[in-house]
Amino acid sequence: MPSTPVRVKGRSLVEGAAQGALLFAEVGLSFWGGVDPASGEVIDRHHPLSGERLAGRVLAIPSGRGSCTGSSVLMELISNGHAPAALVLAEADEILTLGVLVAQVIFQRSLPVLCVGHEAFNGLRGQGFVRLEDDVLTLTGRRPNDGWQGSDAASQLPTASTLELTEQDRALLDGAHGKAAQVAMHIVLRMAEIQGATQLLDVTQAHIDGCIYTGPASLRFAEQLVQWGAQVRVPTTLNAISVDQRRWRALGVDPALGEPASALGDAYMAMGAQLSFTCAPYLLDTAPKAGEQIVWAESNAVVYANSVLGARTQKYPDFLDICIALCGRAPLTGCHLDDPRKARLIVDVPALGKVDDSFYPLLGYHIGSLAGRRIPLIRGLEHAAPNLDDLKAFGAAFATTSAAPLFHIAGVTPEALDPAAVLASDVTVPQESVDAAGLLASWRELNSARDNWVDVVSLGNPHFSLSEFAALATLCAGRIKHPYVVLAITCGRAVLEQARKAGHLTVIEAFGAVLVTDSCWCMLGEPVIPPRATTLMTNSGKYAHYAPGLVGRGVHFGALADCVEAACTAATHGQPPMWLQPTARTGSPTHV
Structure with a gap:
């Protein structure tokens, strides 16, 4: 630790002043699935900070990663007092920064965010105490006894001077289309400045991830927009929500979650969004075409849209997605352009x-x-x-x-x-x-279970496709699952009806599967997962990573056929697939 203060200058993404013990990690952190929004504990059991609590500490990570819902979790932490004192990043992170900006607007609370670059970031390793004032980070080694106090920055609404705005943009900014659109445009322009964009572009459609319930703050944000008269300006679909809106009572979900989570979905539909409730919007008839400029959130959907469909979207944070949908305009930057792709x-x-x-x-x-x-x-x-x-x-x-x-x-x-x-x-x-x-x-790393027993088989993260239903029906034909095991599948309503018409559900329901629409495994917990259950099995790499932190169970990861076999026997062999076992590999590897 330095004997005299060392100062590091960076780029202030959100202004403010704070100090605290440094919590450093050289691995990015997804706040959704990685941090408990109610307590601020790091629950990603694969992360080096697992078990640490963020409140009051200066969190230094290279960047965020993973879910777009990280912005919602950070806003929740700011609103309930469990947020870090400040964020120090090696690279600018739009998801985390956006969560702070929305907390400024809705709750008038904030925390400073500073980007220092990789070289300076690596120099923070081993430091004990830091103080951040706008764009300067001071390494003091230990807490100075000088009575210094931090401060939040006031809500920073941008001027239009650095951006090329159309007449319609200015009308939105001036409030001609209502307060919700005005606030949304302010947030879009603030993020455009952070991203270095000089102009906005039209988008043809939106997919909203902010309809996931992370706590009271996420509902307050949506309901505030509704009260301000929010109406989307482009066709808009909704991500999976936190409950099966039609059946959460029948599934035994606690009303303390079911009611606000369902109300959150209703709030976004009141803004004009379609009732889609799927984390796989690329399976809908409205999926975008190659080259189409869109605003999608939900990390897997963004990656699929860009990579497989050839559409163009940034990895939009929760809340920025709906703000752009209310304006129909997005910053012209990142994957909307050629070179960043x-x-x-x-x-x-x-x-x-x-x-x-x-x-x-x-x-x-x-x-x-x-x-x-x-x-x-x-x-x-x-x-x-x-x-x-x-x-x-x-x-x-x-x-x-x-x-x-x-x-x-x-x-x-x-x-x-x-x-x-x-x-x-x-x-x-x-x-x-x-x-x-x-x-x-x-x-x-994905196989965290300590024994070979299987209590729950989790399928549909992301949501099941029609072809996955067909494959599952073939594997389940003529078989019955073990009475002790829960096999549950999450999917969108549209795909569920397609599977029903194709006859796949007759076989799958006879096998004993539970079908859950609207929600996804990253939001499901007890009682869909029985309290007695200790071990899950899934064919999803995403859920195998997040489940230990989200639901506190060990996980087996394997192929779909292995999952069906485990559902029938309540056990799995717990060994790597044959193609990963040394005895199954001969000769020098060559490309497929």
Whole structure:
């Protein structure tokens, strides 16, 4: 620790003054699924800060990662007094910054956010106490006895001087279309300034992730917009909410959650959003086309839209999504442009023999951790022909460990059919290689269960597709699950009806499955997960990562067929798939 104060100058994303003991980690943190919004405890059991509490401490992380709902969790923490005193980042993070900006507007409470760059950030390791004043971070080693007091910044509403605004933009900003649209435009312009955008662009549709209930603050935000007369200006779909709105009482959900979570969905529909309630909006008939400029939130949906559909969206934070939907305008920056969509990392994948469907979520999880914030070009899958379900599973797991909004797979995803076309030309692009040992380490990270018993089988994170229902029906045909095991599937209402018409549900319900619409596994808990249950099994890399922190259970991760077998026997072998076991691999690996 320094004997004399050391000062570091950075870029202030949100002004203010605060001090506290430094809580440092060199790994990004997803606040959704990684931090308890009611207590501020880090609950991501894979993170080095697991078990730490954020309140009153200066949190230093390279950036956020994972879910777009991190902004909602941070706003919740600010409103209930469990937030960190300040955030210090290596890279600007829009999700976390947006949560602070909305807390300023709605609750008149804030915390300073400072971006210091990677070199200065790495120098914070081992420091004991820090003080932040606007764009200066002072390392004092220990708390000075000088009576210093921090302060929140007042709500910072931008001027229009640095942005090119249309006449319609100015009308929104001046309140001609009501207070909700005016406040929304203020927030959009504030974020545009932080992002360095000089103009806005029109978007054709929105997908809202802020309808997930993280606590009273998330509902207050939405209801405040409704009271201000909010109405969306573009077609808008809604993400999965925190309960099955039609059946939460029948499922035994506590009204303390069911009522506000359902009311939150109603509030967004009152603004003109469609009743979709799915975390997989790309399965709807309204899915965007290649090149379409959209505003989507929900991390897996963003990655799928950019990567698989070739649409264009940033990884929008909760609340910025609805603000843009109310304006119809988004900052012209990031993945809305050509150059930021280029790959800045090459990842080579070897052949591993005949793989099962657990390969793609595991590979996405592993490559996401290699990529960080960099967009990767993945080589070696040119002849593997991953289907849309494979790409959905890959993207959801990738978005769990990476902060990047996009991936390219050479010869597979639309922008990488010519791989050279997606490589950044202004830098030397580094290369990484995936090997079986690395994948095995990631498999072990996802398999946190301590015994081979299985109480619950979790399917549908992201929401099940029609083709996944067809595959499951084939696996379940003529079988009955173990009476002790709960097998539950989450899906959107539209896909559920498609599966019913196709006849898949007759087989699946005869097997003994529970079907849950509107909500998703990242929001489900007891009693859908029985209180007696200690161990889950899932084919989702995303849920295998988040479940230990969200529901406090150990997890087995495996292929869909393994999940069905576990549902029948109430147990699993707990071993890696054959294609990851050394005895199943011979010779030198070659590309698929």
